[in-house]
Amino acid sequence: MKKVALITGVTGQDGSYLAELLLQKGYEVHGIKRRASSFNTDRIDHLYQDPHESNHSFTLHYGDLTDSSNLIRIIQQVQPDEIYNLGAMSHVAVSFESPEYTADADGMGALRILEAIRILGLEKKTRFYQASTSELYGLVQEIPQKETTPFYPRSPYAVAKMYAYWITVNYREAYGIYACNGILFNHESPLRGETFVTRKITRAISRIALGLQDCLYLGNMSALRDWGHARDYVEMQWLMLQQDKPEDFVIATGVQYSVRQFVEFAAQELGISLAWSGEGADEIGTVSEVTGKEAKCKVGDVIVKVDPRYYRPTEVETLLGDPTKAKEKLGWVPKTSLKELVAEMVQADFTSAKRDALVKLAGFQTFDHHE
Ligand code: NDP
Ligand code: GDR
Numbered sequence: 001m002k003k004v005a006l007i008t009g010v011t012g013q014d015g016s017y018l019a020e021l022l023l024q025k026g027y028e029v030h031g032i033k034r035r036a037s038s039f040n041t042d043r044i045d046h047l048y049q050d051p052h053e054s055n056h057s058f059t060l061h062y063g064d065l066t067d068s069s070n071l072i073r074i075i076q077q078v079q080p081d082e083i084y085n086l087g088a089m090s091h092v093a094v095s096f097e098s099p100e101y102t103a104d105a106d107g108m109g110a111l112r113i114l115e116a117i118r119i120l121g122l123e124k125k126t127r128f129y130q131a132s133t134s135e136l137y138g139l140v141q142e143i144p145q146k147e148t149t150p151f152y153p154r155s156p157y158a159v160a161k162m163y164a165y166w167i168t169v170n171y172r173e174a175y176g177i178y179a180c181n182g183i184l185f186n187h188e189s190p191l192r193g194e195t196f197v198t199r200k201i202t203r204a205i206s207r208i209a210l211g212l213q214d215c216l217y218l219g220n221m222s223a224l225r226d227w228g229h230a231r232d233y234v235e236m237q238w239l240m241l242q243q244d245k246p247e248d249f250v251i252a253t254g255v256q257y258s259v260r261q262f263v264e265f266a267a268q269e270l271g272i273s274l275a276w277s278g279e280g281a282d283e284i285g286t287v288s289e290v291t292g293k294e295a296k297c298k299v300g301d302v303i304v305k306v307d308p309r310y311y312r313p314t315e316v317e318t319l320l321g322d323p324t325k326a327k328e329k330l331g332w333v334p335k336t337s338l339k340e341l342v343a344e345m346v347q348a349d350f351t352s353a354k355r356d357a358l359v360k361l362a363g364f365q366t367f368d369h370h371e
Contacts, residue, residue, distance in 0.1 A: 002028045002057065006080040008065060008113070009087030013191045014131070016043035018084060018234040023047060023058060025238075030078045032063040032071075032087065043191050065109030066101075072116045079122070082241050084129045085113055088161075091195060092135060093312055095157035103160045110164035114171040114179065123177050127241045130168040132181040133161050134226070134252070134319045144322040147183065147250050154314040169248070178246045182237055185252035185321040188341060189230040190348035195371050197259055198227065202345040205266045206353040208303050211296040212360070213368070215303055219310025221260040221283060224318040228253045229336035229344075239330050252321020253334045263304060265339060269346040270295050274304065281306050 005022050009015045010031025022029050033041065041048075041060070049056035061078075063070045065087045075083070088106045089095060095102040110130055117126050137145045138154035153159045165181050172179040192199040197218070204216035228251070236251045257265075260276065263285065267274050271292020274285045285304030287297050297303060326332045336344075356366045 002026060003081045004028045004030070004078060005082045005084065006030045006032070006075065006078050007084045007086060008032045008063075008109070009085075009131075010060070011040050011043060012086060012090070013043065013189060013193065013230050014086050014187075014234055014237070016047075016191055017189070017231050018086065018237060019044060019047055019058065021234055021238060028057045028059075030059045030061060030074070030080065032074060033060050034064055035062050065105045065112065068112040068116070071112050072119060075113070075116045075122070075126075076120055080126055082127045082129070083113060083117070084131075084237060085110055085164075086131045088131065089157070091193070092155045092157045092316075093310070095155050095160070096313055099156035102156050103163070105160075106157065107160035107163035107167075111167050114167060114177065117177060118171070118175060123175050126177075127246070128168065128171075128177060128179040129237055129241055130164055130179065130181045131237075132165045132168075132183045132248070133158065134183060134185040134250075134321060135316060136162055136165060136183065137319060138314075138316050140318060143318070144252075144254065144320040145250065146322040147248055147325055154316050155312065158316075172246055178241070180240050180246040181248040182240055183248060183250045183321075184233055184236075185226040185228065185250070185319060187228045187230040187233040188345065190345050191230065192345070194369065198262060198345065199349075200371075201259075201263050201266050202342070202349045203353075205263070205270060205272070205303075206346060206349040207356075207368070208297055209270045209272060209292065209295040209350070210353050210357045212353060212356060212366075215305055216263070217305055217307035217310070218259065218263070219307065219312070220315055220317075221258065221263070221306065222317070223259050223315065224256045224320070225259070226252045226254065226256050226319055226321045227262070227338055227341065228334050229341050232334045232336055236326060236330065236332055239332060243330070247329070249326045249330065250321050250323055251326055251332070252323045253338075254321060254323055255338065256318070256320040257338055262338075262342065265342040266346050269343055270350065272297060281308050
């Protein structure tokens with residue numbers, strides 16, 4: 001018998017990698033996607049299976065984490081062995097703009113699924129994974145952060161995720177549901193949303209190198225993050241649901257870099273070196289050397305500037321995870337270094353920037369997306 005998994009947020013970065021992993025493992029995979037006015041399945045189109053074929057093992061359902069009747073109906077229909085709750089309004093800065101919606105989708109959404117499991121009498125059958133986050137540590141109380149480090153959330157997103165974290169623990173203890181939290185530190189990939197800082201950087205540097213864009217505007221470049229690869233991290237999401245006993249785990253690399261360093265690594269990938277001057281809102285990044293054959297920018301070009309518009313009302317300055325528990329109990333170690341991650345992201349974005357440059361050269365108009 002095939003195992004059955006249901007993924008919320010299947011159209012997102014992690015949803016795509018997880019669906020691929022579970023299909024490779026022989027699962028029947030169901031995903032919840034939101035209705036949108038344009039196609040929103042780019043990240044999973046390569047996994048599409050014709051629903052008219054009798055043996056298809058990947059099915060999408062329309063739904064939303066803010067709609068409990070819809071969640072109950074899908075879970076009743078699918079009868080999943082495992083639910084991965086990856087769906088969320090996941091952008092920290094945007095959560096300050098839409099705090100109430102963020103609380104509803106990211107906090108109450110987890111409760112709605114756990115209640116659906118209970119209402120449908122699936123407590124003994126269905127295992128539940130909650131996408132918890134290093135943002136829970138916010139104003140950090142201990143370095144590095146581990147499972148026992150106290151939380152201090154610093155955004156509406158993190159506060160909503162804190163509710164989801166504790167309701168997951170509570171339903172495990174109250175109703176014996178196999179439910180666990182993966183406290184995942186930042187993880188990136190070529191599929192990362194374009195407005196998160198890493199992807200914003202790799203896209204912009206690629207476009208600047210080809211003369212399609214002049215400057216990259218960023219917020220707080222001194223922020224420190226522990227960045228891993230999403231492909232490595234979804235393996236952990238699966239592993240956490242395969243244990244005898246449900247537990248919560250920190251997933252991180254244990255290595256920390258600044259946003260500024262990430263910019264430097266991305267530029268170096270294309271043979272561009274940067275020099276920094278100024279401070280805070282006046283900081284700029286100037287091209288100091290160009291060795292990349294395809295890079296069109298020149299020494300002296302200012303290609304990075306700070307725009308305080310990207311500052312957050314409350315910032316998380318430093319995050320560094322201690323993944324010892326995951327290593328000891330699950331035998332997990334991250335496979336991808338930051339340099340490898342940056343190289344993969346830059347290569348992917350440089351390829352699509354080159355396509356845009358060719359289209360432009362052929363006399364057609366191209367439009368970039370803007371925040
Ligand atoms: P993405 O933003 O790439 O994906 C989020 C997914 O959630 C998308 O499929 C989105 O749909 C969907 N979604 C948003 N709102 C709703 C809603 N109301 N109902 C149903 N689905 C919804 O995030 P990631 O893949 O990067 O992250 C996955 C999860 O892990 C998220 O919960 C995130 O908060 C959490 N997390 C992520 C980390 C990271 O570094 N990536 C670290 C720690 C935690 P649509 O495509 O339509 O927008
Ligand atoms: P984060 O990721 O807030 O850690 O949340 P993001 O990439 O948005 O920011 C990381 C750090 O970079 C700083 N920064 C900028 N960020 C963005 N987005 N845009 C900018 O221009 C910019 N300039 C500087 C930020 O201030 C911040 O310090 C991610 C999300 O995936 C969450 O869903 C997840 O829970 C956490 O990671 C772990």
